[in-house]
Amino acid sequence: MNLLEDPAHRAWLEAEAERLLAFGRPSRSAIGGFGWLDNHGVVDPSHPIELWISARMTHSYALSVLRGNAADAALVDHGITSLWGPLRDDAHDGWFASIGPDGPINDAKEAYGHAFVILGASSAVAAGRPEAPALLEEALDVFDAHFWDDEHGLARESYEADWSGLSEYRGVNANMHTVEAYLAAADVAVRPDLLERALRITTRVVDEWARNNGWRIPEHFTAEWEPLLEYHRDEPAHPFRPFGATIGHLFEWSRLTLQLEASLLRAGLDAPRWMVGAARELYDAAVRDGWNVDGAPGFVYTVDWNGAPVVRARMHWVTAEAIGAALTLWLREGDEVTAADYESWWDYATEYHLDRDGGSWWHELAADNTVGHSTWEGKPDVYHALQATLFPRLPITPSLASAIKAGLLQ
Numbered sequence: 001m002n003l004l005e006d007p008a009h010r011a012w013l014e015a016e017a018e019r020l021l022a023f024g025r026p027s028r029s030a031i032g033g034f035g036w037l038d039n040h041g042v043v044d045p046s047h048p049i050e051l052w053i054s055a056r057m058t059h060s061y062a063l064s065v066l067r068g069n070a071a072d073a074a075l076v077d078h079g080i081t082s083l084w085g086p087l088r089d090d091a092h093d094g095w096f097a098s099i100g101p102d103g104p105i106n107d108a109k110e111a112y113g114h115a116f117v118i119l120g121a122s123s124a125v126a127a128g129r130p131e132a133p134a135l136l137e138e139a140l141d142v143f144d145a146h147f148w149d150d151e152h153g154l155a156r157e158s159y160e161a162d163w164s165g166l167s168e169y170r171g172v173n174a175n176m177h178t179v180e181a182y183l184a185a186a187d188v189a190v191r192p193d194l195l196e197r198a199l200r201i202t203t204r205v206v207d208e209w210a211r212n213n214g215w216r217i218p219e220h221f222t223a224e225w226e227p228l229l230e231y232h233r234d235e236p237a238h239p240f241r242p243f244g245a246t247i248g249h250l251f252e253w254s255r256l257t258l259q260l261e262a263s264l265l266r267a268g269l270d271a272p273r274w275m276v277g278a279a280r281e282l283y284d285a286a287v288r289d290g291w292n293v294d295g296a297p298g299f300v301y302t303v304d305w306n307g308a309p310v311v312r313a314r315m316h317w318v319t320a321e322a323i324g325a326a327l328t329l330w331l332r333e334g335d336e337v338t339a340a341d342y343e344s345w346w347d348y349a350t351e352y353h354l355d356r357d358g359g360s361w362w363h364e365l366a367a368d369n370t371v372g373h374s375t376w377e378g379k380p381d382v383y384h385a386l387q388a389t390l391f392p393r394l395p396i397t398p399s400l401a402s403a404i405k406a407g408l409l410q
Contacts, residue, residue: 002336003342004339004342013390014389016389017067017390019359020360020382020385021060021061021069021072021386023360024041024057024381025072027053027057028075029049031049031099031100031101032049033054033057033083034057034058034079035049036050036378037360037378037381039378039379040358044377047380048098048100048105049098050097050098050380051087051113051114051117052112054082054083054120055113055116056116056119056120056381056383057381058079058080058120058123059119059122059123059124060386061079062076062123062127062129062401063123063401063404065128066127066401066404066405067404073127076127076129080124080129080135081131083120083121083135084131084135087099089161093142093163094109094146095113096109097113104161107161108160109159109163110157111143111158111171111174111178114147115180118136118139118184119177119180119181119185122136122184123401125189125401126402126405136185136189140191143155152204152225153200153203154170154175154200155201157169157170166223168222168223169220170222170223172209172217172219173240175205176249176252176253176256178198178201179201179202179256179260180256182195183195183397183399184399184400184401187398187402188402192267192269195260195263195269202253202256202257202260204225206275206278210250214285214305215250216245216303216305217245217253219231219245230243236302236310237311237375239375239376242302242310242311244303244304245303245304245305246301247299247318248286248299248315248317248322250283250285250290251282251286251321252321252325253279254282254286254329255325255328257275257278257282258276258328258331259328259397260275261332262397263398263399266398279325279329283329289303289307290318296368297348298314298352298365299318300314300367301315301318311375312366312367313364313365313366313374314367315375316349316363320349321384323349323388323391323392324388324391326338328391331395332396349361355379360382360385361385362379393409395408
């Protein structure tokens, strides 16, 4: 029996999910939304209320409600109320990137955060929260009107508050989370057109750019979607736009490609034959370039276009995504290599990332696996780690919230 088939492991995953959710509950903010948590699980007032954190925590506690924690409905409703309230721009529609006690701190309209609003609203719909359907409809309408670029089959990046000043930058990170959001929304809103959009994005990113670049995904582009391979070479550890190829995103795209394939087939749509092979290539490239490449266990954050490590810090979300990708490949292919990898990634996570005393996971480790903070301070939210405890107990499709609602959680 491998770890994926071990009932004791599934019981441990359940307990770890509860531990993470307990750590995150104090993030509810009186300002609105959810605050940035420090190492002790206390909201750090030096950080604003971020849209992406608030939407991700709304999603996380919707999953908690679906798992049977009825009291967490208050946290989901708080998230929804905040997304209708202080985080929303009533004058121009859409959502501010961040707010403080006196209003917006960053009033830009960013695809990254708006994609998470779709995800959080979708999960809240699955959890039966009464205000969630209207929020999901609004989020999809705003995204359709401003971010979706039907000509290129990709999402635009950002605007100024009044939807003027479209940024010249285009990014793959926001598009990756758009795919994630569309998968979730397609399940609860019965929108196969969202799956078709997700396929258009994934085809460009995976079957075109990754395939033609040694499976190292270019992340940064011009307005005409020409790659900017030198972008942020002078700021390589940027938390959202680092230089080079991001190892965790290779894993994340591997998982999302297989989830999209399964969702397309489940909806009676065609799934291209390249999807499974590409998911494997992305996964193998991430392991080859990222794992234990500098004499210490763990995944480096980024590599250059030849595969050499650039930022050697170990981010918790990269390990979490390695777990999810290995699991999804195992479900799709059933091979023992990914089953063994899955066990290795969990062994690493439990030895180094889990903070058994303070709670949650250390979000960043230095190259020697001591606690680091060159890119991330504190333990901002529980989204990545929580999902790592849920993916191993669910089928590839439907999305997390819809699968748990359907009673598929082992």
